[in-house]
Amino acid sequence: MLRSHFIDDAGFNAAQSSSNDSWRRLRYEDSYPCPFCRQGQICGLYLMEVFSCNLCDHIFSSNLPQQTLTLETGAGPRAKQWRWYGDRWQPERQSTGKLTMGLQALSIAIILLPTALISISGYMFPPLPTQASIGFPILWAALTGASHLALVLWFWLEYYQISVWVILRVRLQRWRWA
Incomplete structure (x- = not known):
């Protein structure tokens, strides 16, 4: 036919x-x-x-x-x-949405500079010998790096409007309403 x-x-x-x-x-x-x-x-x-x-x-x-x-x-x-x-x-296919070199450098700087500042200050001004077992400067530097990394990843997800992120956000809203 x-x-x-x-x-x-x-x-x-x-x-x-x-x-x-x-x-x-x-x-x-x-x-x-x-x-x-x-x-x-x-x-x-x-x-x-x-x-x-x-x-x-x-x-x-x-x-x-x-x-x-x-x-x-x-x-x-x-x-x-x-x-x-x-x-x-x-x-629909659109122009490539790759990050430019400037945005990549800015993202790396947002992560590394605060972490480096906290690490250097922890190295230059160590805790007192009686409190050396706490490891506070290392913990503080790790938390700074992790929080700035999460911030940059969140900006990228919002900028590129990644559908997986939107699906997770919608499912979280549904779970809260139920």
């Missing part, structure tokens, strides 16, 4: 929409799985041409002829974008 594959003016395969019942076009009247948190449902907001997730509260602008969503409420400088393929979301 021959199937006619033709592309309509919006750029969609019309044979796919007629042969597959699960394939459906992106419309404001329907609800879809959230492409960002992957846990909630997005649906169109009344009197607006945007979608909103009922769980992670993100707002997405849409381009219905191209079947794409763009994240409008995000912290990163680049807007995340997804294309709807009738039954799933596919992230």
